[in-house]
Amino acid sequence: MRYAMAIDTKKCVGCTDCVVACQTENFVPIGSSRDWIVEEVKGRFPNLRMELRSERCNHCANAPCVRTCPTGSSHYAEGGIILVTPNKCIGCGACVVSCPYDARFRHTRGYIDKCSFCHHRVTQGLKTACAMVCPTKCIHFGDIDDPESEISKILQTRDHKTLIPEAGTEPQHFFLT
Amino acid sequence: MKRREFIKISAVGTGGMAAMGFLGSTFVQKVINPAIGNNLGLEFANKRIPTYCEVCFWRCAGWAYTNEKGEIWKIIGNEIDPLCNGRLCPRGTGGLGMYTDENRLRTPLIRVENNGKQEFREASWDEALDYVANKLRSISYHHGPETLALFSHGSSGRYFTEFLQAYGSDSATAPSWAQCRGPREVAFLHTFGDFINSPEPTDLKNCKCLVLLGYHLGENMHNTQVQEMAMAQDNDLVIVTVDPRFSTVAAKSKHFLPIKPATDNALMLAWIHVMIKNGWYDKNYVEMYCQGFEELKNHVEPFTPEWAATICNLDAQAIIDTAWEMHHASPATIVHPGRHNTWYGDDTQRLRLVAILNALQGSWGRKGGFYFPARASITRFPRPPFPRPRKTWKEILQGEFPLTGMSVTNAIIDRSIPKEGRDFTYKGWLVTGCNIPMTIPNIPHTLEAIQNLELLVVVDTMPMDITGWADVVLPECTYLERHDNIRTDQGREASIALRAPLFPPKYNTKPAYWIVRELAHKIGLGRFFPFEDQQSELDWELQQMGTSYDEMMQLGVKVFPREESEMFIKEDGSHRFNTPSGKIELYATGFVPYGFAPLPTYTKHEEPDEGFYRLNYGRAPMHTFSRTANNPYLFDLMEENTLWVSPTVAQKHNIAAGQKVWLENQDGVVSSFPISVRITERNNNDTVYMVHGFGHADKRLKRAFGRGISDTELITRVHVDPLMGGTGMRGNFVKFVLSDPKKEEVSS
Numbered sequence: 070m071r072y073a074m075a076i077d078t079k080k081c082v083g084c085t086d087c088v089v090a091c092q093t094e095n096f097v098p099i100g101s102s103r104d105w106i107v108e109e110v111k112g113r114f115p116n117l118r119m120e121l122r123s124e125r126c127n128h129c130a131n132a133p134c135v136r137t138c139p140t141g142s143s144h145y146a147e148g149g150i151i152l153v154t155p156n157k158c159i160g161c162g163a164c165v166v167s168c169p170y171d172a173r174f175r176h177t178r179g180y181i182d183k184c185s186f187c188h189h190r191v192t193q194g195l196k197t198a199c200a201m202v203c204p205t206k207c208i209h210f211g212d213i214d215d216p217e218s219e220i221s222k223i224l225q226t227r228d229h230k231t232l233i234p235e236a237g238t239e240p241q242h243f244f245l246t
Numbered sequence: 247m248k249r250r251e252f253i254k255i256s257a258v259g260t261g262g263m264a265a266m267g268f269l270g271s272t273f274v275q276k277v278i279n280p281a282i283g284n285n286l287g288l289e290f291a292n293k294r295i296p297t298y299c300e301v302c303f304w305r306c307a308g309w310a311y312t313n314e315k316g317e318i319w320k321i322i323g324n325e326i327d328p329l330c331n332g333r334l335c336p337r338g339t340g341g342l343g344m345y346t347d348e349n350r351l352r353t354p355l356i357r358v359e360n361n362g363k364q365e366f367r368e369a370s371w372d373e374a375l376d377y378v379a380n381k382l383r384s385i386s387y388h389h390g391p392e393t394l395a396l397f398s399h400g401s402s403g404r405y406f407t408e409f410l411q412a413y414g415s416d417s418a419t420a421p422s423w424a425q426c427r428g429p430r431e432v433a434f435l436h437t438f439g440d441f442i443n444s445p446e447p448t449d450l451k452n453c454k455c456l457v458l459l460g461y462h463l464g465e466n467m468h469n470t471q472v473q474e475m476a477m478a479q480d481n482d483l484v485i486v487t488v489d490p491r492f493s494t495v496a497a498k499s500k501h502f503l504p505i506k507p508a509t510d511n512a513l514m515l516a517w518i519h520v521m522i523k524n525g526w527y528d529k530n531y532v533e534m535y536c537q538g539f540e541e542l543k544n545h546v547e548p549f550t551p552e553w554a555a556t557i558c559n560l561d562a563q564a565i566i567d568t569a570w571e572m573h574h575a576s577p578a579t580i581v582h583p584g585r586h587n588t589w590y591g592d593d594t595q596r597l598r599l600v601a602i603l604n605a606l607q608g609s610w611g612r613k614g615g616f617y618f619p620a621r622a623s624i625t626r627f628p629r630p631p632f633p634r635p636r637k638t639w640k641e642i643l644q645g646e647f648p649l650t651g652m653s654v655t656n657a658i659i660d661r662s663i664p665k666e667g668r669d670f671t672y673k674g675w676l677v678t679g680c681n682i683p684m685t686i687p688n689i690p691h692t693l694e695a696i697q698n699l700e701l702l703v704v705v706d707t708m709p710m711d712i713t714g715w716a717d718v719v720l721p722e723c724t725y726l727e728r729h730d731n732i733r734t735d736q737g738r739e740a741s742i743a744l745r746a747p748l749f750p751p752k753y754n755t756k757p758a759y760w761i762v763r764e765l766a767h768k769i770g771l772g773r774f775f776p777f778e779d780q781q782s783e784l785d786w787e788l789q790q791m792g793t794s795y796d797e798m799m800q801l802g803v804k805v806f807p808r809e810e811s812e813m814f815i816k817e818d819g820s821h822r823f824n825t826p827s828g829k830i831e832l833y834a835t836g837f838v839p840y841g842f843a844p845l846p847t848y849t850k851h852e853e854p855d856e857g858f859y860r861l862n863y864g865r866a867p868m869h870t871f872s873r874t875a876n877n878p879y880l881f882d883l884m885e886e887n888t889l890w891v892s893p894t895v896a897q898k899h900n901i902a903a904g905q906k907v908w909l910e911n912q913d914g915v916v917s918s919f920p921i922s923v924r925i926t927e928r929n930n931n932d933t934v935y936m937v938h939g940f941g942h943a944d945k946r947l948k949r950a951f952g953r954g955i956s957d958t959e960l961i962t963r964v965h966v967d968p969l970m971g972g973t974g975m976r977g978n979f980v981k982f983v984l985s986d987p988k989k990e991e992v993s994s
Contacts, residue, residue, distance in 0.1 A: 079479065079498065080476045080498075082472060082494050082495070082867065083494060083867070084336050084464065084867035084868065085336050085867065085868050085883045085884075086333075086334070086336040086467075086867075088336070088883060089336050089340040089879050089880070089882075089883060090320075092882075093319065093320035093321075093339065093342065093879070094320055099878050099879065100882060110492075110926070110927055110928060112927065113927055114492060114504065114892065114927045114928065114930060115504035115930075117492050117496075117497070117502075117927055117928065118497070119492065119494075119496075119497035121494070121497070201322075201332070201333070202322075202323070202333055202334065202339055203333065204333050204335055204467065204473050204476070205472060205475075205476035206473075206476060
């Protein structure tokens with residue numbers, strides 16, 4: 070079992086619904102967010118290309134945050150999800166600087182917070198809040214160890230990439246291009 | 247001295263504990279976490295109630311949830327709702343911010359004069375409504391009830407419209423007509439015999455070619471449309487985007503036509519020319535259903551793609567290629583009518599060209615084009631018929647805007663200012679959910695009208711700019727704290743949705759239903775509002791539809807299925823259209839008696855002077871109009887608008903990214919606030935662009951105040967559509983002001 074996410078950049082309209090749905094589902098304090106939108110534009114008007122991406126923690130299989138965490142607060146959970154245990158976190162911020170995706174932030178309660186792949190939902194067989202709300206259904210989530218899962222099939226048939234692969238973190242967050 | 251001074255609602259409105267009479271005093275207002283909301287006690291814990299969204303007009307149905315502490319938690323789309331399919335947009339998801347916003351209006355306010363200074367004083371509901379009732383009696387006695395007008399937006403509008411009718415006026419108006427989609431409604435009525443209405447009956451999920459003219463789907467998060475566009479992308483949807491700006495959807499388009507602004511008619515005339523010349527249209531459909539083809543053919547003869555290419559700054563071959571795409575996908579081609587149509591004053595005629603293109607490709611009443619919508623009808627509880635107004639809004643217009651299907655906001659504003667030779671003047675306004683100074687252009691004109699009113703009542707949930715001009719402010723509770731009428735919006739299948747309250751009203755706020763009923767009883771119109779409480783009225787209405795309040799509390803939404811064949815045209819030519827000829831009118835015979843051109847033409851519009859840029863504006867997916875700027879969740883997603891400037895223009899004026907600039911328009915109007923510059927290749931060199939709905943001037947909006955610029959403030963040159971009264975707003979030009987204009991005034 071290996072949870073992964075794939076964003077269809079052809080469909081994403083950058084509406085930020087994933088951001089606010091995550092905030093309400095997970096009680097993320099206003100002013101912080103566990104996911105965000107990136108707009109990348111190339112070319113000169115009117116010959117332009119634009120990619121919109123819904124981004125978050127990449128739940129890396131070789132995660133620098135887990136390695137640098139001095140207390141074991143950042144850890145691998147079921148299906149490779151990376152979680153933070155708030156009461157083990159001393160807020161040292163080593164994970165924040167080690168993350169190449171800038172996915173972590175300091176929660177108003179002092180600990181370091183980030184996307185949990187909606188662990189509380191997906192372990193109940195539900196999808197993540199962002200995947201469930203996305204109006205264009207551009208967020209695919211599932212088990213990539215199961216070749217019959219929707220996400221496995223879409224990764225088999227569509228071109229895709231990961232972000233900053235050269236960091237060697239083995240991200241489990243894919244972008245369909 | 248002005249009769250009305252603008253009052254900032256900053257010193258008052260803290261009331262709250264006086265509010266409890268209505269629902270009992272058990273609901274102690276104890277703030278736990280302002281970001282989440284009030285803890286009302288465990289009786290509210292872990293529950294969900296059906297609602298439909300009130301953040302925008304799409305009104306998707308959903309479930310509002312509380313957490314284990316009884317606080318508001320989240321709002322999730324209702325999976326059986328055809329308007330959202332279980333997925334709300336960011337505004338709907340962040341709708342709980344409407345409830346939690348600590349800057350909400352809290353208690354009724356009455357304008358008083360104290361030592362020569364006007365201010366609001368807090369009032370009880372009884373006092374405030376008595377004040378309004380007395381004024382209404384006086385207006386009715388001295389001027390006649392037809393001199394009262396209503397400006398409304400949103401679900402509360404229905405109750406106030408009924409109140410207005412009971413009082414004896416039918417001048418109920420809304421910016422959704424003359425500031426928005428009126429032109430397309432008139433154009434399609436006079437072509438196909440039907441309004442488009444809302445939500446648009448576009449069969450987008452089956453569409454093969456979608457043409458968007460200045461319609462930035464995705465940035466305007468019209469939920470079902472965005473969802474269906476994404477679905478159609480799986481079936482190789484070809485998108486043609488015509489826009490002076492590289493919109494979000496431009497990035498998803500096979501063809502992006504970076505048109506010169508204000509030349510859309512030339513492009514569409516050339517498209518029609520190309521289609522007819524090459525036989526790229528649905529000949530059977532046109533023969534069976536359309537009238538006026540020969541006239542159209544002769545009319546477009548001179549409008550070659552080369553002619554249009556010069557006017558529109560486009561490649562002639564691109565015009566031909568895109569005409570072919572539309573024909574290739576026919577009839578699954580949608581030339582989208584858009585929503586915000588009021589651009590240059592010839593908007594109905596521009597939308598007529600849109601209608602003609604759809605007719606030529608046979609998409610009206612066809613799969614992948616436009617379907618014939620269905621809508622549930624509500625049987626209302628018997629009540630006395632409303633009196634006929636002594637003068638209807640149509641009679642008051644005296645023939646102006648002869649084709650309008652609805653009373654015109656700007657015409658009512660205009661007729662609120664006494665004028666020689668005119669025997670009618672409006673004397674009072676009710677305004678509900680409608681922030682006029684950020685919605686209707688030419689603010690100085692609006693303020694002049696307001697100075698002449700005998701009564702201005704504003705009903706809102708937030709201290710929007712219009713409240714500062716009111717005699718009485720009535721604080722409404724939000725949609726999460728009230729019942730509302732049954733949603734019956736049109737769709738492929740008729741559906742209904744229920745809105746029930748998650749919480750009792752916070753502070754000293756009330757639902758519109760209650761406000762209207764109380765007010766009606768105070769002026770002897772109680773017989774028109776027979777029900778004591780809304781829940782029993784809803785139950786009665788739902789039972790007439792074969793369901794009940796209890797069942798709808800479980801379901802939230804009910805869909806009444808129908809056969810797909812009923813959604814589309816019978817292919818035997820028997821369909822009769824509701825037009826004078828019974829056919830699709832390529833040649834609009836309904837325009838002829840009024841002297842309007844039955845076939846649309848291209849008119850050259852004004853160009854900016856040197857150093858000025860056309861002010862272009864649009865929407866962002868996380869905000870709606872000016873209503874959401876202070877919503878804590880949505881503010882967090884986008885705090886203010888930015889000014890999109892191309893790198894070339896930025897360099898020319900030596901403007902840096904992120905620099906704050908003010909704008910001055912062609913009439914010397916300078917923006918109240920500065921805006922931060924976003925230098926982007928996505929904008930062309932003729933325009934600057936901003937998202938509408940920012941630059942709030944009321945300090946009580948603690949988050950939104952002074953953030954960004956209000957485009958409406960800079961729109962003082964209005965090009966009015968003579969057919970239906972629409973206020974064309976895209977003929978305004980701005981230049982950069984690089985230092986604070988207020989400081990300059992002081993030093994000079």
